[in-house]
Amino acid sequence: MAIADLNIYNLVHLQPIPPDWPGGFWWHWLFFTVVIIGFVLTMVMGVIYIERRGMGRMQSRLGPNRTGPFGLLQPVADAVKVLLKENIVPDAADKLVHWLAPVIAFAPVLMIFTVIPFENGALLADLNIGILYIVAISSVSTVGIFMAGWGSSNKYSLLGAMRNVAAIVSYEIPLVLAIVGVVLIAGSLSLNQIVVAQGIPFILLQPLGFLLFFAAGCAEINRSPFDLMEADSEIVAGFHTEYSGMKFAMFYLVEYAEAVAISAIIATLFLGGWRGPLLPPWLWFVIKVIIVFFVMVWTRTTLPRLRIDQLMAFAWKFLFPMSLLNLFITALQVLAGWPTELWWLMVMVNIAITATMVLIWSKFFFKLGRGRIEV
Amino acid sequence: MKFERYGIGIAKGLTVTIRHLFRHPTVSQYPEQRLNISRRFRGNELIWNLEKCTGCGTCAKTCPQGAIDIVTSTEMTENKYVVEKYQVDTGYCIQCGLCVEACPFEALYLSHAFECAKYRRGELVQGKEDMLETPERKVSGYFFPDKAEKLPRQTLLVEKVTEKQ
Numbered sequence: 001m002a003i004a005d006l007n008i009y010n011l012v013h014l015q016p017i018p019p020d021w022p023g024g025f026w027w028h029w030l031f032f033t034v035v036i037i038g039f040v041l042t043m044v045m046g047v048i049y050i051e052r053r054g055m056g057r058m059q060s061r062l063g064p065n066r067t068g069p070f071g072l073l074q075p076v077a078d079a080v081k082v083l084l085k086e087n088i089v090p091d092a093a094d095k096l097v098h099w100l101a102p103v104i105a106f107a108p109v110l111m112i113f114t115v116i117p118f119e120n121g122a123l124l125a126d127l128n129i130g131i132l133y134i135v136a137i138s139s140v141s142t143v144g145i146f147m148a149g150w151g152s153s154n155k156y157s158l159l160g161a162m163r164n165v166a167a168i169v170s171y172e173i174p175l176v177l178a179i180v181g182v183v184l185i186a187g188s189l190s191l192n193q194i195v196v197a198q199g200i201p202f203i204l205l206q207p208l209g210f211l212l213f214f215a216a217g218c219a220e221i222n223r224s225p226f227d228l229m230e231a232d233s234e235i236v237a238g239f240h241t242e243y244s245g246m247k248f249a250m251f252y253l254v255e256y257a258e259a260v261a262i263s264a265i266i267a268t269l270f271l272g273g274w275r276g277p278l279l280p281p282w283l284w285f286v287i288k289v290i291i292v293f294f295v296m297v298w299t300r301t302t303l304p305r306l307r308i309d310q311l312m313a314f315a316w317k318f319l320f321p322m323s324l325l326n327l328f329i330t331a332l333q334v335l336a337g338w339p340t341e342l343w344w345l346m347v348m349v350n351i352a353i354t355a356t357m358v359l360i361w362s363k364f365f366f367k368l369g370r371g372r373i374e375v
Numbered sequence: 376m377k378f379e380r381y382g383i384g385i386a387k388g389l390t391v392t393i394r395h396l397f398r399h400p401t402v403s404q405y406p407e408q409r410l411n412i413s414r415r416f417r418g419n420e421l422i423w424n425l426e427k428c429t430g431c432g433t434c435a436k437t438c439p440q441g442a443i444d445i446v447t448s449t450e451m452t453e454n455k456y457v458v459e460k461y462q463v464d465t466g467y468c469i470q471c472g473l474c475v476e477a478c479p480f481e482a483l484y485l486s487h488a489f490e491c492a493k494y495r496r497g498e499l500v501q502g503k504e505d506m507l508e509t510p511e512r513k514v515s516g517y518f519f520p521d522k523a524e525k526l527p528r529q530t531l532l533v534e535k536v537t538e539k540q
Contacts, residue, residue: 058392060401302388362381 032124036113043289044256045075050290051256051297058301079249087245090153097151102243102250105144108137109257116264117192119274119281130191131183134265135176138220141254142168145229145239148251152242160238163308164222164229170315171219177323178213181206181330182269195273203270204347208326208354210270212319214295217266219315221258223296225303228311263292318365322357329353401532410530414516414523417470418486421463422514423506427482430456434474434483442467443474461506465491466499475518487513487526 049072056063065071089098115130117123127133142165149161183189185205186197194202203210219226230238240251267273267288276284306314333346403410421443430447446460475483488511493499508514516523 054396057396057400060395060398062400062402062404065404298389298392302392303385359381 043260048075054297082249085245092153094151097147101148102247105141105254108140111137112261129189149239156235156241160229171216174319174323175216178209181209184334198272201272217262224300263289266292411527413529414526418488419491420486422484422486424482427480430458433477437473437477440467463501484514485517487515
């Protein structure tokens, strides 16, 4: 494709006005903003319920079951409790930074959802650089978290925030490289186009990419086993040690909204987004998000927390080379062309490649000295 | 080829957690569902038998906490002691059961109750009337195997785990 064609294509594509909407752009904007805020808040509540109940059952407990039927109102009760609490700001805190941090952490998470399609074409802005936009915007909430750590003037907060920054810097690379594999196959950066291109879910064509993205994504949003920044056995509560009341609620919301966002991105990139038989597309999307989140809860319950050097070693010695290899193999496959009638063969080949790669690199990972810095 | 260091441990752990997800939870919903406690449970209260007690005061002497307070007077006509005051401060009681073991006439038992929290310290003191055996205030099987046999068997958590959902 020539450069001129590319420009025209981009210009046409950037027109954000859906012609069939009465009133055009503004109605579209208003409608989807309300939908996104509602979606994020309800999903966060549902997801907190799933996490607490699911984790409880996995630990042979029942989880919260006192508030409402089956404890369904537990997130509401939690929210009311935390909102009524006193807002305490430390004397030595940097007041402005301390106040701004939760807002800065929360805004980018909502902004991620602008480019995630709920149905074919049903999204706030069908950016042609959608996934690049997500990569850019999702890192901003780290700034909010670092502000919280710095503004609290507490050693534990600062340590937690430092760990978070270190983790984000390291895990961003395998995360992006895993995305590039998907983009190569789909041939587009727009999330809607990526979903349209998924005749078969990309988890089958990119099993290694999925594993890498899942691990790096969990580390990016600091879910267990990578939750070093709020490791309560080491550094009290990490960056939100000095937060209480509504500001703490905001951070709590950010934590789960980020988990929902990563689940939504995984569902869109690897599980075929809104595609699915029988059920309406938006319901398929929600189901897939919940399935991905459930897997996150599952790994969280199972795995113990990593040490900080193990965290860094896992990023740089395992995920990073693996994602480079994944990218290389995918590029070769795309260059050779996809035999569409033999797609099941490609799926098997890819799964076999993933298994051998993981085995070989696990062996090599021990030669590299695991968490140790010197080899 | 050993797969011990190739992430097989993670897979094993994941199967364990998923099996627990479909298993019966081991907890019980306390106020509604209660487990049967041990037959020989040493409860927070003492139970005293008015007929068997001779007022010898051995229980008060053995009590390491000095929680038992007994005052007797002599009745010359029947040639025996009358217990005028018998009270236990259960706030001091450590449930060691020495008084029960020491009583030569088997007139003192530990109770089988465990919900004995009170709002005031004064309410913890058991008077004479609060120590008699009633249907609510059961006798524990501690030190009395014949009494233990009549109590219901203890519920074990193992039984709950294997129980059908």
